[in-house]
Every structure is written in structure tokens, then in C-alpha cells.
Amino acid sequence: MLKPVNPERKQAQGPRPRWIGPPAGFIKINVDVALAKNSNRAAAAAVARDGDGNFLGASSLVLEGLMDAESVEAIACCEGLALASNLNLGMVCLAMDCANVVRSIQGEGLGPYGAVIRDIQARRSSFTKVEFVHESRSSNVDAHVLARSSVLLDVGRHVWYMSPPDGVCSSVEI
Numbered sequence: 001m002l003k004p005v006n007p008e009r010k011q012a013q014g015p016r017p018r019w020i021g022p023p024a025g026f027i028k029i030n031v032d033v034a035l036a037k038n039s040n041r042a043a044a045a046a047v048a049r050d051g052d053g054n055f056l057g058a059s060s061l062v063l064e065g066l067m068d069a070e071s072v073e074a075i076a077c078c079e080g081l082a083l084a085s086n087l088n089l090g091m092v093c094l095a096m097d098c099a100n101v102v103r104s105i106q107g108e109g110l111g112p113y114g115a116v117i118r119d120i121q122a123r124r125s126s127f128t129k130v131e132f133v134h135e136s137r138s139s140n141v142d143a144h145v146l147a148r149s150s151v152l153l154d155v156g157r158h159v160w161y162m163s164p165p166d167g168v169c170s171s172v173e174i
Contacts, residue, residue: 020139021051022093026131029084031076031096032143035067036151042066043150044076046083047142047168055169058142059083059159060150073098074116076147077105077132079157081123086159090128099134106132142168 022028029048036042042063048056061079066072077094084092096102104117111117124130137144145167150158 018139019049019053019142020095020135021053022049023131024051026051026091026093026129027056027084027087027089029080029092029094030135030140030143031073031080031094032137032140032147033069033072033076034144034147034151035069035072037067039151040065040067041151041155042072043147043153044072044079045143045147045150046076046080047146047164048083048087048089049169053169055164057083057087057159057161058146058164058168059086059157060146060153061157062150062153062155064155068112070098070100070111071113071116073101074104074111074113074120076143077101077120078116078123081120081127081130082157083159084130085123085126092127092129093131093133095133095135095140097135097137097140102132102134 027048027050029046031046034043043060045060047058080094104111105120
């Protein structure tokens with residue numbers, strides 16, 4: 001049974017997280033990851049929205065055995081680009097909360113996940129333009145929620161096109 005929400009506590013938590021829209025002409029894809037160390041699983045999730053914040057699609061990739069968070073963050077960028085390709089997008093702004101991976105993609109080092117970074121750089125050429133940006137977790141709630149709930153799904157790729165999965169694109173103000 002759900003407990004009723006205490007309105008005083010809700011106010012104490014502060015304002016709801018705010019999604020940051022993409023630059024003009026771009027579609028925004030937020031990516032994030034979740035690790036479930038008890039089950040040795042990880043999930044990389046991506047959520048696509050247009051400039052007005054409308055849901056376009058979402059995907060998650062559930063992995064088993066890979067538990068290095070930063071490597072999974074790099075894989076989440078690949079998942080974001082796969083979603084962009086599925087949606088036939090041209091100009092993409094891919095946002096994540098892992099600054100090290102963004103720096104690696106921008107050519108400042110490959111890190112232990114160099115093969116994934118090279119794959120990301122190779123995939124860029126199939127789009128008109130791709131920008132990789134670092135944003136705080138507070139503006140990336142939807143991808144975070146999707147990643148956490150996806151850890152419980154079967155290993156493999158899961159995609160949503162027509163309507164968002166439960167809890168996605170409903171918790172963030174535009």
C-alpha cells in the first residue's frame with residue numbers, strides 16, 4: 001500500500017528537476033546508466049525528445065558482467081546513437097552526467113573504454129551533426145529512471161517508440 005505524500009515534505013525537497021532543451025534544430029537524447037551489483041547487471045538507457053520536450057523514443061541495453069560505471073556510460077552513448085539512428089535523426093544533442101566520457105569523446109583521451117569511444121566517433125559520421133554535452137543528473141531524470149528500471153529486464157536491447165515506458169517523461173518539468 002502506498003503511503004500518502006506529505007505536502008510539507010514535498011516542498012522541502014525543492015523544485016522538480018528541469019529538463020534542458022536542445023539547441024535549435026537538434027533533437028535531445030539523454031543517456032544514463034544503472035548498475036545492479038547483486039545481479040551483476042548494468043543497463044544503459046536513452047530517451048529522445050524534440051525541442052518542445054515531446055517524447056520521440058527510448059531504448060535501453062541490459063548487459064551482464066560489465067560493472068565498470070564509466071565504461072557503461074560510454075556504452076550508453078552508443079545506445080543513444082543507436083536510438084538516434086532508429087529514429088532517423090540528423091542533428092542530435094546527446095547529454096549525459098559523466099564528464100570523463102564526454103571529454104574522451106571530444107578527443108581528450110580514450111580511457112579504458114577506448115574501443116567504445118572509437119565506435120562512437122565512427123558512428124558520428126552517419127549524422128548531420130552530433131554534439132555531446134555534460135549535464136547534471138538533476139536534468140537527466142528520465143534516462144536515470146529508465147536505466148534503473150531496465151536492470152530488471154531481460155539481457156538485450158529494449159525499445160519504446162509510441163509511448164514512453166512507465167515513469168519516463170512524466171517526472172520532469174519542461
